[in-house]
Each structure stands twice: as C-alpha cells, then as structure tokens.
Amino acid sequence: MAGPLAGIRVIDVTHMLAGPMATMMLADQGADVIKVEPPKVGDPGRARGRPIGMAPGFAMLGRNKRSIVIDLKQRRGIELMYRLIATADLFAQNFRPGTAERIGLGEPDLRRIKPDLVYVSISGFGENGPLAHKRAYDPVIQASAGVASIQSDRRTGRPQMVRVIVSDKVTALTAAQAMTAALFARQRTGEGQHVRLAMLDAVVSFLWPEEMDNYTYPDSEHFVQPNVRDLVYETADGYITMAAVGDDEWRATCRALEHPEWLDDPRFRTQADRIANADARFDLTGQALKTKTSAEWLAILDREQVPCAPILKPAEVIADAQVQHNGLIVEYQHPTVGRTRQTRPAARFERTPQEIRRPAPRLGQDTDEVLGELGVSREEIASLRAAGVVG
Amino acid sequence: MAGPLAGIRVIDVTHMLAGPMATMMLADQGADVIKVEPPKVGDPGRARGRPIGMAPGFAMLGRNKRSIVIDLKQRRGIELMYRLIATADLFAQNFRPGTAERIGLGEPDLRRIKPDLVYVSISGFGENGPLAHKRAYDPVIQASAGVASIQSDRRTGRPQMVRVIVSDKVTALTAAQAMTAALFARQRTGEGQHVRLAMLDAVVSFLWPEEMDNYTYPDSEHFVQPNVRDLVYETADGYITMAAVGDDEWRATCRALEHPEWLDDPRFRTQADRIANADARFDLTGQALKTKTSAEWLAILDREQVPCAPILKPAEVIADAQVQHNGLIVEYQHPTVGRTRQTRPAARFERTPQEIRRPAPRLGQDTDEVLGELGVSREEIASLRAAGVVG
Numbered sequence: 001m002a003g004p005l006a007g008i009r010v011i012d013v014t015h016m017l018a019g020p021m022a023t024m025m026l027a028d029q030g031a032d033v034i035k036v037e038p039p040k041v042g043d044p045g046r047a048r049g050r051p052i053g054m055a056p057g058f059a060m061l062g063r064n065k066r067s068i069v070i071d072l073k074q075r076r077g078i079e080l081m082y083r084l085i086a087t088a089d090l091f092a093q094n095f096r097p098g099t100a101e102r103i104g105l106g107e108p109d110l111r112r113i114k115p116d117l118v119y120v121s122i123s124g125f126g127e128n129g130p131l132a133h134k135r136a137y138d139p140v141i142q143a144s145a146g147v148a149s150i151q152s153d154r155r156t157g158r159p160q161m162v163r164v165i166v167s168d169k170v171t172a173l174t175a176a177q178a179m180t181a182a183l184f185a186r187q188r189t190g191e192g193q194h195v196r197l198a199m200l201d202a203v204v205s206f207l208w209p210e211e212m213d214n215y216t217y218p219d220s221e222h223f224v225q226p227n228v229r230d231l232v233y234e235t236a237d238g239y240i241t242m243a244a245v246g247d248d249e250w251r252a253t254c255r256a257l258e259h260p261e262w263l264d265d266p267r268f269r270t271q272a273d274r275i276a277n278a279d280a281r282f283d284l285t286g287q288a289l290k291t292k293t294s295a296e297w298l299a300i301l302d303r304e305q306v307p308c309a310p311i312l313k314p315a316e317v318i319a320d321a322q323v324q325h326n327g328l329i330v331e332y333q334h335p336t337v338g339r340t341r342q343t344r345p346a347a348r349f350e351r352t353p354q355e356i357r358r359p360a361p362r363l364g365q366d367t368d369e370v371l372g373e374l375g376v377s378r379e380e381i382a383s384l385r386a387a388g389v390v391g
Numbered sequence: 392m393a394g395p396l397a398g399i400r401v402i403d404v405t406h407m408l409a410g411p412m413a414t415m416m417l418a419d420q421g422a423d424v425i426k427v428e429p430p431k432v433g434d435p436g437r438a439r440g441r442p443i444g445m446a447p448g449f450a451m452l453g454r455n456k457r458s459i460v461i462d463l464k465q466r467r468g469i470e471l472m473y474r475l476i477a478t479a480d481l482f483a484q485n486f487r488p489g490t491a492e493r494i495g496l497g498e499p500d501l502r503r504i505k506p507d508l509v510y511v512s513i514s515g516f517g518e519n520g521p522l523a524h525k526r527a528y529d530p531v532i533q534a535s536a537g538v539a540s541i542q543s544d545r546r547t548g549r550p551q552m553v554r555v556i557v558s559d560k561v562t563a564l565t566a567a568q569a570m571t572a573a574l575f576a577r578q579r580t581g582e583g584q585h586v587r588l589a590m591l592d593a594v595v596s597f598l599w600p601e602e603m604d605n606y607t608y609p610d611s612e613h614f615v616q617p618n619v620r621d622l623v624y625e626t627a628d629g630y631i632t633m634a635a636v637g638d639d640e641w642r643a644t645c646r647a648l649e650h651p652e653w654l655d656d657p658r659f660r661t662q663a664d665r666i667a668n669a670d671a672r673f674d675l676t677g678q679a680l681k682t683k684t685s686a687e688w689l690a691i692l693d694r695e696q697v698p699c700a701p702i703l704k705p706a707e708v709i710a711d712a713q714v715q716h717n718g719l720i721v722e723y724q725h726p727t728v729g730r731t732r733q734t735r736p737a738a739r740f741e742r743t744p745q746e747i748r749r750p751a752p753r754l755g756q757d758t759d760e761v762l763g764e765l766g767v768s769r770e771e772i773a774s775l776r777a778a779g780v781v782g
Contacts, residue, residue: 004576021600029572056607057600129716135640135698139622143632143700146708148623150554159630159702161621162553163541165601173564173597178738180571181420185395185743187578193742201719204708205734206564209412209448210556212705216447218722219730230552231530232539239550241534249526307526309534311550314603317537317595325520328592331609339610343596347569351584352576 003030004352008183011036011081011088012065013072013105015043017138017165018199019094019122020061021172026090026179027064028345028354034084034370035065035361038072039391042363053337054360060342062360068371069364069391076389078104083374085113089186090179094122097132107194116192118182122175126198136199141167145203150211154229167203174202229282232311235294242285242301242308249306250274256297256304257288334359364391394421395743399574402427402472402479403456404463404496406434408529408556409590410485410513411452412563417481417570418455419736419745425475425761426456426752429463430782433754444728445751451733453751459762460755460782467780469495474765476504480577481570485513488523498585507583509573513566517589527590532558536594541602545620558594565593620673623702626685633676633692633699640697641665647688647695648679725750755782 008031012023020035020043027033037043046062048055054062071077085091091110093100100106100121107119121127124136125144134140139161142148147166148159175197182195208216214223231241244253247270254262262268262284267277274281289297294310301308312320318329318341327344334340345354367390371381384390399422403414411426411434418424428434437453439446445453462468472495476482482501484491491497491512498510512518515527516535525531530552533539538557539550566588573586599607605614622632635644638661645653653659653675658668665672680688685701692699703711709720709732718735725731736745758781762772775781 004572007579017600025568056604059607060600125713126717129713131713134693134700135696137634137636137698139632139634140698140700143702144708144711144713146703146705147555148621148630148632148702149704158625159621159623161623161632162555162557163602163617164538164553164557164598166553166555166557169597169600170561170564173561173568174737177416177564177568177571178740180568180575181395181738182740182743184571184575184578185740187575188398191742193740195741196739197737198717200713201717201734201737204714204719205737206560207555208734209408209451209560211554213447215705215709216450216732217728217730218732226554230539230550232550232552234549239539241530241539241552243528243530245528302525305526307528307531309525309531311534311539312537313540314537314606317535318606320535322516322520322522322535322591323595326517326589326592328595337608339608341607341609343592343599346565346588346592346596347572348587349569349573349576349584350586351582352573 002352003028003354004349006030006352008032008089009087010034010090010092011084012092014092014094014122016045017168018171018175019092020045021169022175022179023065023092024061024063025176030352033065035062035067036070036081037067037363039069039388042067042069046363059334059337059340059360064357065361066366066370067361067364068367071389072103074389076384076387080389081105082113085110085117087374088114088117090118090120090183092120092122092179097123097127111192116186116190118179118186118192119194120175120179121194121196122171123198125200127196138165138167141199141203145200146207147203150207167199170206171197171199171202229278233286233289235289235292235297237293239311240289240294240297240308241311242306244306245271247271252304252306256300256306257285259288330356332356332359336362367391393743394419394745395740397421397743399423399480400478401425401481401483402475403483405483405485405513407436408559409562409566410483411436412560413566413570414456414483415452415454416567421743424456426453426458427461427472428458428754430460430779433458433460437754450725450728450731450751455748456752457757457761458752458755459758462780463494465780467775467778471780472496473504476501476508478765479505479508481509481511481574483511483513483570488514488518502583507577507581509570509577509583510585511566511570512585512587513562514589516591518587529556529558532590532594536591537598538594541598558590561597562588562590562593620669624677624680626680626683626688628684630702631680631685631688631699632702633697635697636662638662643695643697647691647697648676650679721747723747723750727753758782
C-alpha cells in the first residue's frame with residue numbers, strides 16, 4: 001500500500017498556498033490529486049517571486065500531483081469538471097466566497113453528480129459576514145488574528161509580522177486534518193459532506209492556547225504580563241538558546257554557568273519566583289553566557305542536561321547532523337528545473353509509507369492522460385484544445 | 392452523528408502541548424479521548440504559568456477528554472493500561488525516546504494486546520540520532536529548525552523567537568492529520584501501524600515552502616535576498632497592514648493613496664520591478680499613510696479593493712465583527728474555574744459537527760467511570776486506589 005490515502009481521488013482547484021499545501025499532504029499520503037489550473041499562467045503560486053521556471057515553493061506544493069488545464073470560464077470546461085467530479089472522493093476550492101456557486105461548481109451542483117463527495121471550501125474570513133469580501137493575504141490575516149500584535153517590538157510597541165507565512169500554512173494543516181477526518185467519516189457511513197474553513201478561524205484557534213491565556217477566564221484578575229524577553233542569548237561568538245523550566249533544570253543551569261549563589265537567591269527559589277523575576281534572571285544569565293563561545297557553552301549545558309540549542313541559519317539546518325540523521329531533506333532531479341531539494345513528508349507511517357512519487361508537474365502536463373482516463377476521445381481532446389477549453 | 396471521529400477511542404499519555412493539542416482535535420471531532428495522567432500533579436500542562444486552579448491553555452487542550460490517573464511506575468498500573476489498550480483504536484505518547492519501551496508501553500507490547508492499534512510516537516528530534524536525547528522545548532526547536540534565524544532583527548541581525556509556540560503547535564496539527572490518516576487506512580484495511588513524528592521534522596517541513604526557497608534549487612544562482620521589511624505601516628493614530636500583489640492591486644493602491652505618478656514610475660511598473668524596489672515602495676507608501684488615521688485609510692483602501700487590515704490587539708480580535716459573526720469565540724461555565732472563553736474548533740463539518748461536549752476534566756475526575764466501563768469492580772478500584780495505582 002502506497003500511503004494511507006492511496007486510492008482516494010482529489011479534484012483540486014485551490015491556488016496559492018493554503019489550499020495547495022493541504023492537498024500536498026493528501027498527495028504525499030497517496031491520494032491521486034488532480035490539480036485543475038486555468039489556461040496560460042495556471043496557479044499564480046507557480047511563478048511566485050522567482051525569475052526562473054518554477055517557484056521553489058511550487059516544486060514542493062505541486063509534488064505528487066497531476067496538472068490539468070481547464071478553462072472554467074467556458075461552459076464546456078465546467079462540463080468537463082462534472083465528468084471529473086463523478087470520479088472524485090474530495091473536491092477542494094478556495095475561490096472568493098460566491099464564485100464557486102456562480103460558475104456552477106457550488107456544493108449542490110457537485111453533489112448531484114457525486115452524492116458522497118467531500119466538498120471543502122477554504123475562505124479568508126468566512127463565507128459571509130462583514131469581511132467575507134476581503135482578499136486575505138497572509139499579513140492581512142496576521143494583522144486581523146492578533147499575530148502581528150503578539151509579535152510587537154518589545155521596546156517600541158510597533159507591531160511586527162511573523163516572517164513565516166503562518167496564516168496560510170496553519171490553515172493548510174488544519175484543512176488537511178479536516179479533509180482526512182471527513183474522508184474517515186465517509187468511509188464509515190458512506191456519506192460525504194461540506195467542510196468549511198476560514199483562515200481567520202484557523203489562526204485564532206491556533207493562537208488560543210497560551211498566546212490568548214489572558215482572555216480565557218474573563219472574570220479572573222490574574223492578568224499575566226506576557227513575557228516579551230526572547231530566550232536568545234549572545235555568546236562570545238554568536239547566539240544560543242537555553243531554557244530551564246523545572247527546578248532540576250534551574251539547578252543544572254546554576255551548575256553549568258558556575259553561579260551556585262543563584263540557588264540561594266530568593267528571587268529564583270521556586271518556578272513562580274523565577275517567572276516573577278524573569279528580567280533579572282535573563283540579565284544575569286545573559287551576562288554569564290557572554291564569556292565563552294557557543295560551542296563551549298553548548299557542550300557544558302548539554303553535559304548538565306540544560307535544554308539548549310545553537311541558533312541555526314537555514315543553510316546550517318540543512319547540514320545539521322540530526323536533520324541528516326532523520327533523512328529529512330531529500331534531493332532529486334526535477335525534469336525541468338534540475339536538482340531540487342525539499343523535506344520529505346514529516347510524519348512516518350510504518351505500513352503505508354509516504355513518498356515523493358512524482359515531481360511537481362508542468363502546467364497542464366497531465367491533461368491528456370487525465371482526460372483519457374475519463375474516456376474523452378483523442379478527437380474530442382483535440383477539439384477541446386482548439387477551443388481553448390483545455391490546455 | 393456527533394463528529395467525524397465519533398466512536399474512536401484514544402488512549403493518550405501525552406503531556407504539555409504538542410500531543411495534547413493533537414488529541415484535542417480528535418476529541419473535538421467526537422473521539423473518546425482518555426487522558427492518562429500521573430498521580431498528584433498530572434500533566435504538567437495543567438498548572439503552567441498561572442497561580443489559579445487550571446492553566447487557561449489546559450482549559451482548551453483538555454476539553455472533550457476524560458481524565459484517569461494511573462501510576463505507570465507501578466506494575467499494576469501498566470496492567471491496567473493493557474486493559475485500557477484492549478479497548479482502544481489509537482494510543483499516543485510523547486515520552487522521551489526509549490521510555491515507553493522501558494516501562495512496558497512499547498509498540499510491540501501494545502500490539503500484542505490490540506493487533507490493529509494505531510500507535511503514535513511524538514518526539515522532539517527523532518527517536519534516535521545525535522540530538523534524540525535532548526529535551527525539546529519550543530525555543531530549542533525554533534532555534535534548531537531555523538525559525539529564530541528567519542525572524543532575526545533586520546537592523547542588528549540578532550535572532551528572535553516567534554512569540555507563538557509554533558513548534559509545538561505545528562507538530563500538533565501535523566500529528567492530528569497523521570493520526571487521522573492512519574485511522575482512515577485502518578478503517579479500510581483493518582490494519583494498525585506505528586506513526587512517528589519528530590517536532591524538528593514537522594517544523595522544518597512547515598518552513599520549507601517559501602521560507603526555504605533559496606535552498607530548494609542547489610544549482611541555481613538566483614539567490615533572492617529575503618524581504619525583511621514588514622508590511623506594517625504607521626498611520627496618524629496607529630498601525631495597519633496593506634498588501635498589493637498584482638497589477639490591479641498596485642493601481643488601486645496608487646489611486647487610494649492619491650499618488651497617480653507612481654503608476655509611471657519605472658521602479659514600480661511590473662510586479663518584478665516592485666519586488667526589486669521594495670524598499671523605495673515601502674518608504675513612499677509609509678510616508679503617504681502617515682497623513683490620515685487608520686480608520687480613514689482602511690475605509691479608502693477597502694473602497695479601492697486594496698487588501699488591508701487594522702492590526703488588532705488580542706482583545707480587539709475577540710470583539711471583532713467578523714470573529715463575532717463567525718461565532719468563533721464560545722463561552723461557557725467551567726465547573727471549577729468558572730466563566731471560560733475559547734475558540735470553537737476551526738473547521739466546520741456540515742453533517743458531523745464538532746462541538747464542545749465537556750469541559751476540561753479535573754485530574755482523575757473520570758477514573759472510576761473509565762475503570763467501571765472496563766469491568767473493574769468497586770472493590771478492585773478501592774484496592775488500586777489504596778495502593779496508589781489509580782487516583
């Protein structure tokens with residue numbers, strides 16, 4: 001068995017990041033994901049940010065998928081979609097609210113064709129409501145969900161963005177899990193359903209435990225000032241992180257840093273004391289760590305079992321011994337863009353292993369193959385192509 | 392039907408954040424998640440960071456679960472676990488590598504009892520390898536996976552942490568999807584399997600598309616300097632974000648900001664030009680936006696359909712009209728901690744709705760109920776309790 005979702009067919013009209021990353025996970029797990037793209041440029045995510053052939057992000061998000069070009073603005077294109085849907089288990093779309101219905105790809109339309117279809121709609125703010133019409137780029141959601149405020153500069157109070165496209169990606173993971181749960185329910189009951197996810201909802205839900213702790217008990221007066229000190233320490237030659245949570249780890253820290261007197265310091269006696277006096281603790285720790293190199297400190301801290309790590313740059317992550325040991329970065333030859341590196345799927349399934357079976361497709365690379373499987377004749381394909389319905 | 396995973400039973404010995412957040416998602420979707428906790432303090436995540444009864448994060452992560460206290464250091468405790476496992480579909484653990492095997496809860500041990508069990512192991516760095524022994528708090532993984540480097544201060548180069556516990560939470564979402572996929576495969580084949588996930592792998596995989604773009608094509612010379620300017624703009628009275636990607640959006644921006652001359656500026660003619668001259672564009676945009684209040688600008692930008700948003704503080708997120716419209720924040724009375732607020736599950740399943748069926752349990756609240764369901768007699772429960780095996 002090729003993957004836990006082998007045999008599942010997904011028809012995917014999502015574009016950019018959140019939708020395609022969700023369906024990448026299903027494709028990695030063996031689903032036959034057919035990516036339906038518009039003529040000419042295809043998914044705008046294909047070209048993003050890079051002058052060369054295929055955006056590096058797309059080389060990952062497109063892997064294990066097949067690409068078919070269908071013009072959904074033509075009636076014959078929609079009719080082709082209906083033939084595809086008849087063979088599908090799951091349909092995913094992230095058009096702006098109302099578009100799918102307008103072009104004939106609404107949930108009731110498709111359910112008539114495939115009664116047990118799992119129909120997944122991903123939106124920015126929701127399918128209706130005051131902001132439903134707004135375009136939801138990542139910074140827009142980071143701003144709206146509170147991420148940019150939580151990340152504010154500690155001195156100036158100026159909001160900052162998290163420099164990971166966290167809104168789209170958190171939505172992707174949340175959507176992939178929901179899609180899989182809906183497929184599971186369908187496997188047991190035989191019934192499909194409509195699954196809806198808004199990026200705003202996914203991101204606020206992601207933040208809620210811990211980052212929104214102060215808003216959980218509205219009647220409580222225990223408002224805790226969020227700790228805005230980073231666990232980033234400067235050493236003689238760079239930066240490391242170090243985190244001592246429990247009493248054991250604090251004692252180990254005092255030993256490693258050769259400051260046994262901290263053990264008797266009333267400011268640091270219990271974990272609550274250490275949280276209350278975090279600033280003083282960070283300052284003292286920071287002073288101590290400036291005296292040796294990162295490598296020296298990490299060896300000492302490791303020996304004393306203080307949780308710690310070097311702060312790696314991306315290139316160092318790739319070269320890291322544990323990353324290598326885990327076989328996390330895989331490299332292969334992509335037929336058009338050449339040598340390509342990316343992470344293998346993170347989770348490892350013992351009996352149904354995930355794998356990279358095929359590289360990200362060129363635009364419309366699999367149009368003929370997919371249509372052929374549907375029983376569309378060569379002549380009909382030629383006619384559809386001549387009319388610009390497929391590409 | 393109560394949720395897509397109704398009828399699934401999960402035995403969960405995970406603690407802190409990554410594991411419990413993954414099993415929360417399964418519990419929200421109807422699974423019967425039995426949280427097995429050690430005597431006295433239980434999951435350390437229960438008490439974290441707050442002086443009052445239950446950490447706010449736990450009020451969310453523990454919802455929809457039952458709590459049973461079993462001392463896994465006693466042989467009779469492990470024997471009780473075996474009786475529980477015989478009734479389970481999925482077992483999840485995030486002990487340090489080697490611990491589960493040492494105490495008799497290794498995968499082969501449990502598979503003997505329940506041949507089709509899905510056995511899920513979550514680790515920090517992997518089950519073996521040079522860093523497998525290390526304790527993987529969130530900053531340690533942020534440092535090791537490259538997050539802290541990507542978030543570096545743009546002026547000083549000093550690494551910064553993302554102030555969302557992104558390592559644990561990304562691992563949680565990745566794990567929840569993998570668990571669900573394994574349950575799906577089991578539903579079709581009747582076979583369970585071992586699913587393994589390392590936090591390091593989950594986070595590097597999460598970063599790979601886009602944040603690691605420069606490392607995807609090793610032979611390419613198109614190294615793109617990551618854009619370190621935030622899309623955060625100061626207005627006359629606060630901050631907003633604004634993002635114009637396509638040509639239409641750029642034209643709309645020039646109209647909204649009343650700078651038609653930017654349309655003829657050779658630095659901004661194409662999207663590639665605008666990326667190459669991002670600094671100049673941000674500076675000019677920033678100057679223009681200082682002249683009116685946030686509300687004034689947002690009204691104008693919205694009218695011109697420029698993607699934009701106010702940068703909301705957490706309390707403002709809760710009060711936001713779209714968040715309210717989506718019914719995202721739910722409030723209920725918790726029997727011990729009182730009025731409690733949290734997000735509902737983000738994804739909405741039309742036929743198998745998720746719901747908050749029960750508040751987070753007190754430690755060991757359901758011990759008698761769960762043991763009773765196993766057929767353990769009252770006398771035996773009393774004897775087990777007297778010996779400190781259950782609590």
